[in-house]
Amino acid sequence: MIKTTSKTAGLGFVFRLSWRNIWRNRGRSLSLMTAIFLGLTGGTLAMALVTGMMEQRFFNAIEKQYSHVQLHTKTWLDEGQAGMGILAGALLLDSLEGLPEIRAVAARTLANGLIASPTLTQGVELRGIDAAAETHLVRLPEQLIEGAYLGDTAAPELLIGKRLAQKLKVEVGSRLVISFPNANQEVVSGSFKVTGIFRTANAGFDQSTVYLHQHQLQALLGETDAVYELALRLNENDSVPALTAALQAAYPDLQVRSWRELAPELAYMQDSGSMVSYIFVIIILLGLSFGILNSMLMAVYERMRELGMLKALGMTKSRIFLMVMTETLTMALLASMIGLLTGYGLVAWLGNTGIDLGGYAEALAEFGYDAVIYPALSWQYALNITILVVVLSLLASLYPALKALKLNAADAIRS
Amino acid sequence: MTPVLQTLSLSKTYNEGPVDVHALRNINLEILPGEFTVIVGPSGSGKTTLLNMLGGLDTPSEGKVFVAGTDISNMSENELIDFRLHHIGFVFQAYNLIPVLTAEENVSFILDLQGRPAGEIKARAAEVLAEVGLADRAKNRPSELSGGQQQRVAVARALAARPQYVLADEPTANLDSATAFSLLDTMKRLNEDEKMTFLFSTHDPRVIDRASRVITLVDGEISSDERR
Secondary structure (H helix, E strand, O other), X not given: OOOOOOOOOOHHHHHHHHXXXXXXXXXXXXXXXXXXHHHHHHHHHHHHHHHHHHHHHHHHHHHHHHOOEEEEEHHHHHHOXXXXXXXXXXXXXXXXXXXXXXXXXXXXEEEEEEEEOOOOEEEXXXXXXXXXXXXXXXXXXXXXXXXXXXXXOOOOEEEEEHHHHHHHOOOOOOEEEEEEEOOOOOEEEEEEEEEEEEOOOOXXXXXXXXXXXXXXXXXXXOOOOOEOEEEEEEOOHHHXXXXXXXXXXXXXXXXXXXXXXXXXXXXXXHHHHHHHHHHHHHHHHHHHHHHHHHHHHHHHHHOHHHHHHHHHHOOOXXXXXXXXXXXXXXXXXXXXXXXXXXXXXXXXXXXXXXXXXXXXXXXXXXXXXXXXXXXXOOHHHHHHHHHHHHHHHHHHHHHHHHHHHHOOHHHHHHO | OOOOEEEEEEEEEEEEOOEEEEEEEEEEEEEOOOOEEEEEOOOOOOHHHHHHHHOOOOOOOEEEEEEOOEEOOOOOHHHHHXXXXXXXXXXXXXXXXXXXXXXXXXXXXXXXXXXXXXXXXXXXXXXXHHHOOOHHHXXXXXXXXXXXXHHHHXXXXXXXXXXXXXXXXXXXXXXXXXXXXXXXHHHHHHHHHOOOOEEEEOOOHHHHHHOOEEEEEEOOEEEEEEEO
């Protein structure tokens, strides 16, 4: 009578032998595992660095510059002239404040004009703000590096960026003259004292933006209560698309734009940023998978006689295949887990202390990045990388495993 | 008595370029249970090819091989692997033990692959290691054993699953005389005590002297078949 074997018989032996085989050539296995460990640690850190920089850039742009949603009149966006503000802006502000998705709203009065110091004149955007309301929106006081925030509403005060201060060669206490066309297209001007100098992570913004009390700008424009821009800060970034659409439908005469339209480069960065990082890590893993392929091929060639013996004695092809695959996968997963844990450990540590790139602060600010980078990474990355490691390891071990299957038992034993 | 092994008009031809090499021609053979048979012959006479056919490691060009009445000539590769696991024991010239396993594990993995219960595996491995005189070396790896001891482990491995016969290809070729005699005595004892059928391919006169049957191959054909 012919006896047959069940499909699960001997699996324990296959896994035990795979594990022992890993340590048969310790030097080679440890070299391969060290390469995977270093690759994954480095890849994780690099990915966390990029993610942290992107998150900070996003945070800076939303929390300190654009906010989530802005409303303007279409004519202001097209022509940018005085007299093109939002009609009944104050009433609209009140109704928006009641919406549950909205955390804070600020009404701004805007004008494009010139600012002049004794030595230089520069084109700027004048932002008339309600100093108290604005703090809920863009954290302006936190960005001051010299002087004080707008305080006395009666005093003609200005906040200017560090870049602009350097260009105009002025400091806190200096007086500057601003001039711009009013609603009647007559050039008006006023003298203001620099009360504070701010620095954001966006050098371009710092060079072209000036803050002053809203009512003072409105007075110069000759438009009491004129509102040109309504900026909304939401509780959740996820509710931006729905609210933008809803507001656009409710106010068809206005242009309602989310931060994705206000800063398309930011939207592109958020959409493609993690993909670029993944491509970087995949390149590392592809390099490592060739190392895996080479190591396993050597291991199979070294063990030809033994594999032939196992086949001759009754180890099925599927079990030999499983043995080679298990050996590869165990090494790759073990090294990857240690690499990921080390990487996440470093990310947690550096996420607390930050990586100070103070020496490159100005260059980083040109691109809107902070000088201190806090790496950050979600656990989703670990899951994705683990899946990638499994897939690439299996692919890399496929060729050696198929080689092991194709050998002729009788020939291999006598080789 | 039903033969353990039977061949009918067994032939094997290798195509090497334009020339056909006839490794075996029209072999008709019956091996009875409990026989201690050696196949002898000069190099190139077809000993190894015949052993490969009888062990299900190669398939014949013509003819049939029956193991206890079952035709294995037309089995698929996977069927043959499974058949070998359950029915045939092998002893190789170069021992071919797995260096990362202990003597006990080298013996027991065959039973493991068969899916036997853990308790039975342990007991049987201890039993066959004791039969070959290596009960005290069960936990040693092959690198900690002498050549003779390694070949004894290989014999224990071949016997572990109580196969229908054991094929041994030049099992004493790498052993000194004292070790070879000792190993052959052990195999002869197992043959007599357990009625285990052994079939050797060898040049070694020490093996031939102990055989109950000597089959001589010349140019792929049986030139003599002598029972003693």
